[in-house]
Amino acid sequence: MTKFNFQTKKQINFIAQSKYAFIISAICVVLSIFGLFYKGLDKGIDFVGGILVEVQSEENIDMGKMRSQISALKLGETNLQSVGTSGNEMLIHVVVDTTDKAVQEKVISQIKGSLGDGFEYRRIEVVGPKVGAELLNKSIWAAILALVAIALYIWFRFEWQFSLVCLIALAHDLLVTVGLFAWTGLDFNMTVVAGLLSMAGYVTNDKVVNFDRVRENLRLYHKMPIPELLNKGLNEMLSRTLITSVTTLIMLVILIFFGGETLFGFSVCLAFGVIIGTYSSLYLAVPMLSLFDLRIIGSKAEETGPYAEASKYEMEAKKEPLGQYSRYNKGCRRK
Numbered sequence: 001m002t003k004f005n006f007q008t009k010k011q012i013n014f015i016a017q018s019k020y021a022f023i024i025s026a027i028c029v030v031l032s033i034f035g036l037f038y039k040g041l042d043k044g045i046d047f048v049g050g051i052l053v054e055v056q057s058e059e060n061i062d063m064g065k066m067r068s069q070i071s072a073l074k075l076g077e078t079n080l081q082s083v084g085t086s087g088n089e090m091l092i093h094v095v096v097d098t099t100d101k102a103v104q105e106k107v108i109s110q111i112k113g114s115l116g117d118g119f120e121y122r123r124i125e126v127v128g129p130k131v132g133a134e135l136l137n138k139s140i141w142a143a144i145l146a147l148v149a150i151a152l153y154i155w156f157r158f159e160w161q162f163s164l165v166c167l168i169a170l171a172h173d174l175l176v177t178v179g180l181f182a183w184t185g186l187d188f189n190m191t192v193v194a195g196l197l198s199m200a201g202y203v204t205n206d207k208v209v210n211f212d213r214v215r216e217n218l219r220l221y222h223k224m225p226i227p228e229l230l231n232k233g234l235n236e237m238l239s240r241t242l243i244t245s246v247t248t249l250i251m252l253v254i255l256i257f258f259g260g261e262t263l264f265g266f267s268v269c270l271a272f273g274v275i276i277g278t279y280s281s282l283y284l285a286v287p288m289l290s291l292f293d294l295r296i297i298g299s300k301a302e303e304t305g306p307y308a309e310a311s312k313y314e315m316e317a318k319k320e321p322l323g324q325y326s327r328y329n330k331g332c333r334r335k
Contacts, residue, residue, distance in 0.1 A: 011231060011232070011235045012231070012234070012235060012238070013231055014230070014231055014234045014235075014282055014283060014286070014287060015227040015230055015231050015287050015290060016227075017283065018283050018284070018287035021279070021283035021284060021287075022284070025172055025176075025280070025283075025284060028172075028176045028179070029172060029175055029176065029179075031179060031183075032175050032176050032178065032179020032180075032182065033175070033179070035179050035182035035183045036178065036179065036182050039182050039183065039185070040182065041178070041181055041182055041188040042181070042185050042186065042187055042188055043188050043189070044093075044187045044188060044189030044190075044192075044265075047135055047139075047188070047189065047190075050093060050094050050095040050096045050126075050127065051092075051093070051094045051096055051104060051107055051108060051111075051124070051125070051126050052091065052092070052093050052123070052124070052125040052126075052127075053091070053092040053093075053094075053108070053111055053121065053123070053124050054083070054089070054090070054091050054092075054121070054122045054123035054124075054261065055089070055090050055092070055115065055119045055120065055121055055122065056088055056089045056090075056119065056120045056122055057088045057089075057090070057118055057119050057120075058088070058118050059088060059118070060086075060087040060088050061082065061087065061088055061089075061090050063080060063082055063090070066080055066090065066115075067080050069114050069115070070092060070094075070111065070114060072114070073110050073111070073114055075094050075096075075107055075110065075111075076094065076095055076096065077094070077095040078092065078093065078094045078095070079091075079092075079093040080092055080093075081093070081187075083261045089122075089261075091261070092111060094107055094111070104126050108124060108126075135190060139190070139193040142193070142197065143174070143193070143196065143197065143200075146197055146200055147167065147170065147171070147200070150166070150167070150170065150200065150204050151163050151164075151166070151167045154166045154167075154204075154208070154211075157208070158211055158215060161289060161292040161294070162211050162289070165284075165285050165286075165288040165289055166204065166207050166208075166211070166285055168284070168285075168288065169203075169207065169280040169281070169284045169285040169288070170200060170203060170204060170207075170280075172276075172280055172284060173199065173200075173203050173273060173276050173277045173280050174196060174199070174200065174273075176276050177196065177199065177269060177272055177273050177276060178196070180268075180272055181265075181269070186265060186268065187265055188265070189265060191262065191263065191265050191266040192265040192266060192269050194266055195265065195266040195267070195268075195269030195270045195273070196269060196273070198266075198270055198273075199269065199270050199273030199274070199277065202248070202270075202273070202274060202277060203273065203274075203276075203277025203278075203280070203281065206241060206244070206245075206277060206278065206281045207280075207281050207285045207286075209237060209240065209241070210233060210234060210237050210241070210281055210282075210285065210286050211285075211286070213233040213236055213237050214229070214230060214233040214286060214289065214294075216233075217229050217232060217233050218294055226289075226290055226294055227290055229294075230286050230287065230289060230290055233286065234282055234286055238282075241278060241281065241282070242278070245274050245275070245278045248274050249271055249274055249275070252267050252270055252271040252274065253271065255267035256268060256271060
């Protein structure tokens with residue numbers, strides 16, 4: 001019978017490859033910042049206020065003709081966008097800097113009059129400019145508080161070194177994801193902010209799992225070189241990381257294509273965030289730990305609590321070479 005030795009399993013050298021990842025990430029961050037200042041975010045009605053009308057036609061919509069018709073009304077700043085894949089759906093966003101309901105109703109009537117018959121009005125939303133500004137400020141504060149809370153949790157759960165690298169990697173993930181919206185011109189609204197916050201929670205969980213394995217290995221392998229120890233932890237958790245990310249992405253891709261316009265920004269944000277977050281967990285967060293003296297952390301990381309004894313035997317069992325007799329099961333012979 002052929003024997004399989006798990007110790008000969010090929011290991012990916014994430015630490016050696018991370019130097020290239022740092023360069024790629026630095027370029028992506030610079031491009032994202034440049035995109036935010038050069039192009040800016042295409043803020044949705046949630047943030048800038050105004051009137052949003054979603055219509056569906058019985059026939060394909062000529063976007064050039066529609067832009068001319070709406071521009072002729074001289075309503076101010078307007079934005080027309082085709083949605084869906086059928087070519088007969090359209091979003092009309094008119095920036096109206098007033099809270100006067102009579103003015104808002106007049107604008108809606110003018111749009112309906114210009115479009116004429118043959119259109120179904122699927123959604124009409126009105127948001128005042130003051131409400132939009134308040135939502136933007138609250139969104140910024142929500143993101144800042146989320147980052148602070150995550151950093152404090154990681155610091156409490158592990159050590160300040162883990163908290164710092166997690167915060168850097170998380171800031172990288174969020175900034176690159178926002179940069180995607182800047183360069184693509186996708187609508188940046190409250191659902192996208194919800195996607196960013198959800199993404200922060202997801203990628204933080206992914207990093208915490210890898211951190212936990214690294215800390216456990218620090219207790220087990222006191223003489224193993226730090227780069228080798230970090231690689232070992234990442235390779236041990238690689239299948240878990242990839243399976244979780246892929247299964248999550250499958251559902252998000254389904255939402256992108258079938259979730260409708262309302263969930264489109266949220267789905268794209270979260271899907272891209274899962275990809276970039278998985279990348280940063282493997283090539284940024286854990287590799288950055290090699291910059292610190294982790295031996296001090298390993299010497300302090302002692303198991304305490306009611307499961308300390310069980311954990312001790314579990315760690316001792318992991319030291320046993322695979323395929324050899326276990327000293328905990330001396331009577332068991334491998335077949």
